[in-house]
Amino acid sequence: MKFFLKILKDFPAYLWSGWGAIASILLFIALWDVGNQTYGNLVLPSPLETFKTLYAMLHSKDVWEQIDITLYRASVGFGLSLLFGSVLGLIAGFFATASMMSRPIVTILVGMPPIAWIVLAMIWFGMGDETVIFTVVVASFPIIFVGALQGTRTLDGDLKEMADSFHFPWYMKFVDVYFPHIFSYIFPAWVSGLGMAWKIVIMAELLATSDGLGAELAIARSQLDTPTALALVTIMIGSLMFIEYIILEPIKREVELWRA
Amino acid sequence: MESLEVKHLTHHFGFTEILHDINFTLKKGEVLSIVGPSGGGKTTLLHLCAGLLDVEEGFVNNSFKSTAFAFQEGRLLPWKNVIDNIAVGLLARGDKKSVAMQKSKDIALKFGLEEDDFEKFPKDLSGGMKQRVNFARALVTKPSLLFLDEPFSALDIGLKRELYAHLIESCKEDNMSILFITHDLMEGIRLSDEILLLKADPGHIVKTFKYDTPKDKRDDVFVYEESAKILQDKEIIETFELNSLELK
Numbered sequence A: 001m002k003f004f005l006k007i008l009k010d011f012p013a014y015l016w017s018g019w020g021a022i023a024s025i026l027l028f029i030a031l032w033d034v035g036n037q038t039y040g041n042l043v044l045p046s047p048l049e050t051f052k053t054l055y056a057m058l059h060s061k062d063v064w065e066q067i068d069i070t071l072y073r074a075s076v077g078f079g080l081s082l083l084f085g086s087v088l089g090l091i092a093g094f095f096a097t098a099s100m101m102s103r104p105i106v107t108i109l110v111g112m113p114p115i116a117w118i119v120l121a122m123i124w125f126g127m128g129d130e131t132v133i134f135t136v137v138v139a140s141f142p143i144i145f146v147g148a149l150q151g152t153r154t155l156d157g158d159l160k161e162m163a164d165s166f167h168f169p170w171y172m173k174f175v176d177v178y179f180p181h182i183f184s185y186i187f188p189a190w191v192s193g194l195g196m197a198w199k200i201v202i203m204a205e206l207l208a209t210s211d212g213l214g215a216e217l218a219i220a221r222s223q224l225d226t227p228t229a230l231a232l233v234t235i236m237i238g239s240l241m242f243i244e245y246i247i248l249e250p251i252k253r254e255v256e257l258w259r260a
Numbered sequence B: 001m002e003s004l005e006v007k008h009l010t011h012h013f014g015f016t017e018i019l020h021d022i023n024f025t026l027k028k029g030e031v032l033s034i035v036g037p038s039g040g041g042k043t044t045l046l047h048l049c050a051g052l053l054d055v056e057e058g059f060v061n062n063s064f065k066s067t068a069f070a071f072q073e074g075r076l077l078p079w080k081n082v083i084d085n086i087a088v089g090l091l092a093r094g095d096k097k098s099v100a101m102q103k104s105k106d107i108a109l110k111f112g113l114e115e116d117d118f119e120k121f122p123k124d125l126s127g128g129m130k131q132r133v134n135f136a137r138a139l140v141t142k143p144s145l146l147f148l149d150e151p152f153s154a155l156d157i158g159l160k161r162e163l164y165a166h167l168i169e170s171c172k173e174d175n176m177s178i179l180f181i182t183h184d185l186m187e188g189i190r191l192s193d194e195i196l197l198l199k200a201d202p203g204h205i206v207k208t209f210k211y212d213t214p215k216d217k218r219d220d221v222f223v224y225e226e227s228a229k230i231l232q233d234k235e236i237i238e239t240f241e242l243n244s245l246e247l248k
Helices: A002-016 A019-039 A047-058 A061-094 A096-111 A114-125 A129-153 A157-165 A170-208 A213-222 A226-255 B042-050 B082-092 B097-110 B127-139 B157-174 B185-191 B220-231 B234-239
Strands: B003-013 B016-027 B031-035 B057-062 B067-070 B145-149 B177-182 B194-199 B204-210
Touching: A002 A226, A019 A047, A047 A061, A047 A226, A061 A096, A061 A129, A061 A170, A061 A213, A096 A129, A114 A129, A114 A170, A129 A170, A157 A170, A157 B067, A170 A213, A170 A226, A170 B082, A213 A226, B003 B042, B016 B042, B016 B177, B016 B204, B031 B042, B031 B185, B042 B057, B042 B145, B042 B177, B067 B127, B082 B097, B082 B127, B097 B127, B127 B157, B157 B177, B157 B185, B177 B185, B185 B194, B185 B220, B194 B234, B204 B234, B220 B234
Parallel strands: B031 B177, B031 B194, B067 B145, B145 B177
Antiparallel strands: B003 B016, B003 B057, B194 B204
16 A cells, blocks of 8 residues: 555656656657658658547547457456466476476467467467457467566575575565565566557457457558558557556556665 | 584585584573684584574584574665665564564664665665674574674674674673674684684584683784684694695
């Protein structure tokens, strides 16, 4: 509780530190406008036109339904990866044999291109939610798994010994010795897993479904509707930036204050 | 009477014998140091006595009511600030949080830490401050037996003396016992009632030195004189391999 209050207390200062980021985004939009003036509206619509399309889209119920669908798929996929990746990673980390055995499997999972997974998933599950969710899980699970595994493997033996010398009870050992260390590995893994899930969900939808933001993007492409395509991209990037910078980054800063 | 008894203690790592037939008794209120060259099994012996390693052969009987450990390299929890680090020992034995915090603050001030430092994380502390925290964490629990694993080796002379004084005070006031390992003979002479000389390969005790002068009466002259004396000892010369050096 105290912890969350501290996050809220430091939040305005954190936001205030964001001016640099905003300046850089504005510079990026300026360059985008230069691109529009050079190449014309069909290739690259102006930021203004894109934002107008976006504004209109956000006022139509239909788009929100598509966003809902995509959000649902991404959260189920990410949620499953989070749960299984963390738990299995922790277990694998505690046993030397399990972590040795899991390494090549993780390499296979990470090394296999997501597009190949989509093809397999389409054959196995057909065109629907399952294909998308499966692809998301396959892509973000290994990231989280490796994070949890590394966190457990790198626990400091010296600190364990210290805890033993003071006869820490088991819950203190977990809360004060193991958890903060593991969390400092697993939390960044969750963040990258989430980013991965959000990217993969769009790609899988584009190829394998007829609804969701990815499918909308496919339709925009077939109609050469560049403003709509860019507006959709803006939604995707905007939502990712919101989650990452407004929700996760302040938590991460508080949690990792102790880091050098 | 509380005591630490070690009898016929032998220890192996794999096929290598690290310790061979160690015998000693540490009584309540005594300071016992184990002196020997690096890599001679001192740390292993201390860990066996503190229960951090399992005894394989022989036996260790520790009847002290409470123990604490001060490590060579601090071993502070990097995610806890100074006060929370000092309080871990108190919390582990079940003290109430408010009590533990108060005790920790009191001892931190006594050990020369300032209130501005209380909220700092270990990464922001100097080596000396970390070691103050390390000692405070061990002594705040008022252990009846304190294990010291060369905690002074990286400290400047001023801080060393300050910490010696704290230890001598705790021994006097709370009748605390100390099992202390070091490779510094002068340190041993300053603090101990008894020094055991541990010779390496495998670690075994070759000689015992006793000092009866009260610890607060041991000034520099005493320590230097005794060190000079002990350095002439045949066993010391052999154990630390002093004769192979042509330093005259």
